[in-house]
Amino acid sequence: MCFRSLARLSTLSALAAVVVLTLSACGGSTAPSSGKAVPGDTLTIASSTPPISLNPALNGNGVPLMWFAALAYEPLIVRNPDNTTSPGLATSWKYSDGNKTFTLELRPGVKFSDGSDLTAEAVVKFIQYYQKSGTFAFNLASLASVTATGPLEVTFHLSSPDPLYPYYLDEEGAVGNIPSEAATENPAEMATATFGAGPYMLDTAATVPNSSYVYTANPTFFDRAHVHWKKIIIKIIADDNAALAALRSGQIQAALGDATDADAAKAAGLNVTSEVGGMTGVVIADRDGKIVPALKDLRVRQALNYAIDRVGLTRAVYRSYGSPTMQYKPAGTDGYVAAMDSAYPYNVTKAKQLLAEAGYPNGFTIQLIVQPGVPGGTLLAQAMSQEWEQIGVHAPLTAPATFSDYVAKVLGGGYGVTTYVYDYQPFIWELNELFSPTGVYNFLGAKTPALDALRAQINSSDLGSPAANALEQQAMTYAVQNALSVPVSAANFIVFSAKNIGGVAFTPSFPIPDPTQWYLTA
Amino acid sequence: MLVRVIARRVVISVTLLVIIPALTFVIEALTPGNAADFLLGVSATPEQRAALNHQLGLDQPLWVRYLTWMGRFLHGDLGNSLFTGEPVSQGLASWLPVSLSLLIGATLVTVVVGVAIGAASAQHTGGIGRLIDSLSVLGIAVPNFWLAVVLVEVFAVTFRILPATGYVQPQDSLIEWGLSLVLPVVALAFAGVTAVAKQTRDQMKDVLDRDFIRNLRANGVHERSVIYRHALRNASIPIVTVIGQLFVGALAGSVVVENIFVLPGLGSAAVQAATSHDYPVIQGISVYFTLIVIAVNVIVDIAYGWLNPQVRSL
Numbered sequence: 001m002c003f004r005s006l007a008r009l010s011t012l013s014a015l016a017a018v019v020v021l022t023l024s025a026c027g028g029s030t031a032p033s034s035g036k037a038v039p040g041d042t043l044t045i046a047s048s049t050p051p052i053s054l055n056p057a058l059n060g061n062g063v064p065l066m067w068f069a070a071l072a073y074e075p076l077i078v079r080n081p082d083n084t085t086s087p088g089l090a091t092s093w094k095y096s097d098g099n100k101t102f103t104l105e106l107r108p109g110v111k112f113s114d115g116s117d118l119t120a121e122a123v124v125k126f127i128q129y130y131q132k133s134g135t136f137a138f139n140l141a142s143l144a145s146v147t148a149t150g151p152l153e154v155t156f157h158l159s160s161p162d163p164l165y166p167y168y169l170d171e172e173g174a175v176g177n178i179p180s181e182a183a184t185e186n187p188a189e190m191a192t193a194t195f196g197a198g199p200y201m202l203d204t205a206a207t208v209p210n211s212s213y214v215y216t217a218n219p220t221f222f223d224r225a226h227v228h229w230k231k232i233i234i235k236i237i238a239d240d241n242a243a244l245a246a247l248r249s250g251q252i253q254a255a256l257g258d259a260t261d262a263d264a265a266k267a268a269g270l271n272v273t274s275e276v277g278g279m280t281g282v283v284i285a286d287r288d289g290k291i292v293p294a295l296k297d298l299r300v301r302q303a304l305n306y307a308i309d310r311v312g313l314t315r316a317v318y319r320s321y322g323s324p325t326m327q328y329k330p331a332g333t334d335g336y337v338a339a340m341d342s343a344y345p346y347n348v349t350k351a352k353q354l355l356a357e358a359g360y361p362n363g364f365t366i367q368l369i370v371q372p373g374v375p376g377g378t379l380l381a382q383a384m385s386q387e388w389e390q391i392g393v394h395a396p397l398t399a400p401a402t403f404s405d406y407v408a409k410v411l412g413g414g415y416g417v418t419t420y421v422y423d424y425q426p427f428i429w430e431l432n433e434l435f436s437p438t439g440v441y442n443f444l445g446a447k448t449p450a451l452d453a454l455r456a457q458i459n460s461s462d463l464g465s466p467a468a469n470a471l472e473q474q475a476m477t478y479a480v481q482n483a484l485s486v487p488v489s490a491a492n493f494i495v496f497s498a499k500n501i502g503g504v505a506f507t508p509s510f511p512i513p514d515p516t517q518w519y520l521t522a
Numbered sequence: 523m524l525v526r527v528i529a530r531r532v533v534i535s536v537t538l539l540v541i542i543p544a545l546t547f548v549i550e551a552l553t554p555g556n557a558a559d560f561l562l563g564v565s566a567t568p569e570q571r572a573a574l575n576h577q578l579g580l581d582q583p584l585w586v587r588y589l590t591w592m593g594r595f596l597h598g599d600l601g602n603s604l605f606t607g608e609p610v611s612q613g614l615a616s617w618l619p620v621s622l623s624l625l626i627g628a629t630l631v632t633v634v635v636g637v638a639i640g641a642a643s644a645q646h647t648g649g650i651g652r653l654i655d656s657l658s659v660l661g662i663a664v665p666n667f668w669l670a671v672v673l674v675e676v677f678a679v680t681f682r683i684l685p686a687t688g689y690v691q692p693q694d695s696l697i698e699w700g701l702s703l704v705l706p707v708v709a710l711a712f713a714g715v716t717a718v719a720k721q722t723r724d725q726m727k728d729v730l731d732r733d734f735i736r737n738l739r740a741n742g743v744h745e746r747s748v749i750y751r752h753a754l755r756n757a758s759i760p761i762v763t764v765i766g767q768l769f770v771g772a773l774a775g776s777v778v779v780e781n782i783f784v785l786p787g788l789g790s791a792a793v794q795a796a797t798s799h800d801y802p803v804i805q806g807i808s809v810y811f812t813l814i815v816i817a818v819n820v821i822v823d824i825a826y827g828w829l830n831p832q833v834r835s836l
Contacts, residue, residue, distance in 0.1 A: 050794065053605055058561055133573075138565050191607045208616065209606055210794050211689075211786030237687060237784050238793075241671060245686040246784075249678045268679075402797050404555025407564050412554075433565075440565035 035502055035521025040229040043501070045515055046237040046246060046255035050210045054202065055190040056177035057126075057134040062423060063493070063513055064234075064256060066172060070516060071215045071232055072113070073177035073196030074222075076104060076123070079170040081517070083509030089118060089178055089197060090169075099161035099460055104169075106152040111220040112180035113194060113201040120148035122181035127156075129184050130175050138440070139168050139175065161460040163468075164429055172425070172512050199227045199516055211236055228503075228519040244268075244496065253501050254518065257494035259321040259375075265496045273504045274321055276330050277493035277511035278423040280374055282384060282486040283434065286416025287446035292366050295416060299358040301483035305344035306351035307391045313383045314489040317376040325490040327480050328422075328430055330508045334464065335427030335472035340480045351391045363392020369415040370399040372406055375491055381419050384488070410443055421491070424508055427472045428458045435484060451478055531823065535816045539809065543595070546808040547588050550801050556580050557604045557799040578604050591805060600809065601802035610806035613791065618810060620689055620787035623699075624776055625814075627707040629769050632714035637761065639715070640722025641754055644730060654716075654723055661716025666775050670709040670782045677705060687784035706783040710775050714768040721764045725757035732756075758829050766822040770815055 047064035056069045078088040090104040110118035124146050131140045142158045149155040156165060169176030183195035192209075194202040200215035207214050213234040217227050235252060237243040243255040248268045257265060257272065265272050284304070289296030310324030327340040355361060370381045378399055385395040398415070400406040409415060420441065422430060434441045435451050454475040461468035479485075495513045497504050502521040506513050558574040566574075575581045579590075594601055600610040643654045678686035684705050690698040729735065730753055738748050777789030784790075788807050795803035 052561060052798070060563070133570070135562060136565065137570060138567065188607050191605065208786050209608070209613065210791060211784070235688070235784065239782055239784075242674070242687055242782050242784060245671075245674045245679055246688075249674075249682055249686040251686055251688065400554070402553075402555060402560075402799075403563070404557070404559040404797075404799050405553065406555070407559040407562075408554035408556075410564055411559075440563075443564060 035500070037228065037502060037519040038522045040520035042231045042233060043229045043254070043515065043518060043520075044233040044235060044252045046243040046252050047234050048236075048238050048240070048243070048256065050236045051213075052135075053191055054194060055187060056174065056179060056196070057130045057187070057190075059174070060135050061172050061174045066174070066512065067234060067515055068213060069174065069177045069196075070171045070198070070514060071200040071234075072194035072198045072202055072218070073171075073179065074110075074198040075171040075173075076106075076169040076176035076178060077166050079167075079172060079510055079512075081506050081510055081512075081514075083507065085166060085170070088170075088176070089123075090176075093166065093169075095163070095165075095462075099163050100158045102156040102158065102165045103149070104154045104156075106154065107222065108152055110197050110222050112183075112197045113218050113220060114180050114182065115220070116180045116182060118152075118178070118197055119181065120150060120152055120154045122184070123154045123178050124148050125181055125184045126178050127154075127175065129187065133187070134175065136168075136174055138438070139164070139173070141438070161456075163459055163461065163463045164426060167426060167429065171514070172510070197221070199223070200232055203231075226516070228516075232515060247496055247498070250498075254495060254497040254504065254515070256513070257496040259319045259492075259494065261496075262319075262321060262494060269499060271495075271497045271499060271501070271504065273495040273497065273506075273513070274492045275506050275511060276323070276424070276490050276508045277506075278421050278491055279325060279328060279487050279489070280376070280380060280419070280421045280491050281488040282368070282381075282417050283420050283441050284417050284483070284485050285442060285444045285446065286366075287448070287484060288444065290444055291414065291416040292364060294358065294360050294364045295366070297358040297360075298482060299354040300360060302344070303351040303354040303358070303391060304388065304393065305483050305486050306347045306354065307393070308344070308384060308387050308486060308488060309346045310488055311346070313380070313387070316383060317379050318489055318491055321492045321494060322489045325487050327476055327487060328434075329427050329476065330424060330490050333424060333427075333509055334469045335476050337473050337476045337480075340476060343480050344483075348390050355391055355393075361392075363394065365394040365396070366417055367415050368395040368397050369406065369409060369418045370397055371419050371421070372400060372403050374419050374421040377419050377421070380488065384419075384486070413444075416444065424511055426463060427476065428455065428463065431455050431458070431475055431479070435479065448482075448484065451475060451484075454478065527823075531820065538812050538816060542812045543592075543805055543808050544588065546804060547591070547801070548584075550796070550799065550804050551584050551587075553799070555799060557801070560798045561605075587801075591802070595805075595809070600806040603803050604800045605798060610802050613803065614788075614806050614810055617786060617788045617791045617807075620785050621776055621780070621789060623689075623692075623703055624706055624710060624779065624785060624787060625769065625772055627703050628710040628714065628772055628776075629765065631707055631711040632718055632768060633765055635711075636715040636718025637722050637754070639719040640761075641726055641749060643719070644723045644726030644753075645749065651723065654719055658716040658720035661713040664712065666709050666713065667778050667782055669712055670705070670779060673705045673709055674782075689783075689785045689787075702785075706779050706785060709782075710772055710779045713775075714765075714772065717768060718761060718764060721761050722754075722757065725760050726753055729753045729757045755829060759826060762822055762825045762829065766818055769818050773811060773814065 051059045051068040053059050056073050059065055059069050075088045076090040078086040080086055089107055089110060091107050092105045095102055106118060106120060127146045131137055131143055142160045142162045143156060144159045145157045147155055167173050179190060179195040183190050193204050199218055199221045201218045203214040203216045215232045217230055240258050244261050246252045247255055247270060262272050284295055284301055286292055286295045294300045314322045314324045326343045329335045368381055370377050381397050385397060388395050400409055433439045435448050454471060458468060458471045461471060493511050495504050500521050501518055503517045503519045557578055558571055558580055562571055602609055643650045674686045677684040685702050688702055690702045692699040735753060738752060777792060780787045780789035788810060792807045
């Protein structure tokens with residue numbers, strides 16, 4: 001999911017520079033946040049891209065895009081860095097009816113920044129609006145209806161089991177960033193101002209669109225202890241060198257970092273916070289062989305995996321801020337299977353042998369499209385293309401300059417494989433988007449009935465339970481052994497911050513740096 | 523005659539104002555993807571994509587969209603951003619002063635420093651002349667984005683005497699406004715300074731060899747007056763031509779410089795709008811860029827007339 005925002009992020013970054021991810025081969029180095037928190041005046045941070053829209057239904061997710069909404073919109077459910085949840089606008093929630101009914105109890109006495117009250121009706125109207133117009137409306141495909149079952153109670157009725165609503169409704173999922181009822185009724189207003197119940201609110205007079213977004217503390221926010229700054233400014237700095245220079249000169253206090261700049265940042269005395277954040281690699285969307293018949297053969301897809309020197313490639317692209325991977329989740333998270341780490345050791349001879357057995361001893365040609373925004377994406381694609389050339393697989397690259405160009409090309413057909421980056425999140429979410437019949441990355445509609453059956457079981461399970469984890473591990477094993485894609489690296493998110501900024505922390509379970517958590521240290 | 527010159531200029535200007543936005547419109551439309559793709563990504567359903575295309579008017583034929591835009595433009599309405607819904611004219615009013623501050627500042631530096639160096643070096647042969655020649659080559663060879671990075675490293679990061687990024691409105695602080703422009707102006711002006719210096723030197727050397735200069739000197743006219751009042755004025759028309767060309771060229775350079783120094787000008791806005799396919803904004807910026815080019819040409823024409831009375835009599 002975050003792939004979209006990152007893609008856009010460096011769509012803009014393609015014109016400038018961006019990104020974020022790197023690996024944790026060296027085990028991500030999370031800088032300690034030392035020092036006591038003291039009230040701060042102004043926190044200035046850099047974003048490589050402006051918001052797609054200030055409308056919380058249209059701004060995408062992932063960092064840095066989610067920052068623009070997270071400052072002003074308190075989500076229904078707050079997700080903590082350790083992936084636990086806390087009450088947000090909702091104080092409690094529960095599933096019933098085999099994950100087909102989801103009920104929220106709302107916090108009483110909450111006011112939006114426009115002065116209106118939080119009501120169940122306001123939540124219902126926004127969810128309905130989101131289902132019709134939101135960027136990730138496809139996540140609500142199972143939502144049959146949403147109703148106000150009390151003044152402060154909202155009930156979601158699902159047509160099929162879906163355990164991910166606590167994720168859809170958190171700050172990253174974006175669906176739970178609820179605006180006031182009046183704003184939902186007039187969405188055009190949400191494009192230029194904020195109407196949330198979050199810790200800050202946009203100062204429209206001081207904001208210069210596409211340049212500088214100024215947020216001031218929201219006097220009506222219900223949790224004043226959580227407001228660490230009088231003002232937070234997000235400056236749009238598309239060029240990563242410019243962002244680093246601004247940090248080093250003291251103009252800003254934090255920015256997303258890049259592996260190539262990390263050493264310079266450390267040398268300049270900045271904190272470098274780094275933790276494994278997402279997987280990069282290549283999705284084989286053409287698993288049914290619609291464009292390249294060879295890709296339907298399991299041996300061919302396995303050969304593509306065996307032919308990649310993940311260790312060398314990871315070191316070349318992500319330096320010490322990444323680690324090679326052959327599966328979809330990092331160690332320590334649900335769904336991870338240790339045995340899958342050795343599924344495809346680098347073996348060109350084996351790859352050639354598999355191709356020959358499949359009837360392609362001389363290889364074949366596949367068109368590889370490079371998704372803008374994948375950290376080191378073009379370099380990654382070039383390296384993979386060279387590796388595949390060794391086994392006779394010719395993979396010419398197409399590298400769209402912008403995300404919209406990429407979308408147009410993918411939707412236009414003709415491409416069976418694409419580079420991608422996927423922020424780590426519940427494995428079922430990843431499975432849905434990568435491999436379900438309507439998954440966003442399954443843009444050629446490949447069918448995997450065995451995996452569909454496993455997904456159905458996981459969707460009906462209690463996520464986080466041992467039983468759910470066992471099912472996710474089965475799905476992981478299936479996806480890896482059937483070579484549904486070519487995972488290459490587990491890349492880190494990196495944040496550069498000034499020494500006097502505390503609270504900069506995130507985990508592989510929820511790799512989302514959140515500036516509302518950052519504070520000034522004494 | 524003067525009327526004919528003015529009429530010719532008006533016709534050219536109007537033609538440019540029709541052709542450039544039309545070309546921009548077609549090029550933008552031919553670029554794969556559109557604003558709906560940017561907003562929705564790959565994940566949207568066909569119905570959702572169709573609805574947004576309809577809402578944004580992107581489902582209409584290209585010629586209908588262009589004529590609609592042109593009709594509004596002729597009424598002074600540049601439309602609204604597809605993303606913020608704000609009037610494009612409002613954005614342009616915010617971006618234009620930033621770009622003009624940068625462009626005019628860079629041009630002033632180019633003219634003053636370039637002409638001064640060129641005029642001074644014209645009076646000297648040998649080492650200084652060769653130095654000017656070398657610098658002019660250097661000015662062309664050094665990319666402004668590289669120079670910008672070096673300037674930031676030295677003056678913003680190491681010595682911390684100038685800001686690395688950002689723009690301060692003059693109404694907020696005149697001093698900080700000036701300081702925020704120093705590095706971008708230098709980065710943008712560097713190539714122009716060396717080019718103007720070389721042009722000035724070459725023209726001045728040519729003029730200084732003419733008979734009327736010898737006559738002036740023989741009549742005891744002060745050397746400073748010979749150089750700056752007579753020689754420079756006679757040498758200035760080709761220099762003005764170069765300055766005009768440099769100003770127009772700086773429009774392109776400003777796109778890069780604005781992005782590096784994070785200046786919220788027309789260049790930065792153009793990059794953002796092009797990336798997101800916000801075509802009303804792209805159109806508005808192309809109109810403003812065209813108007814700037816037209817204005818520069820008019821100023822150059824006026825300068826020709828002021829510098830050379832013969833031009834006025836044409």
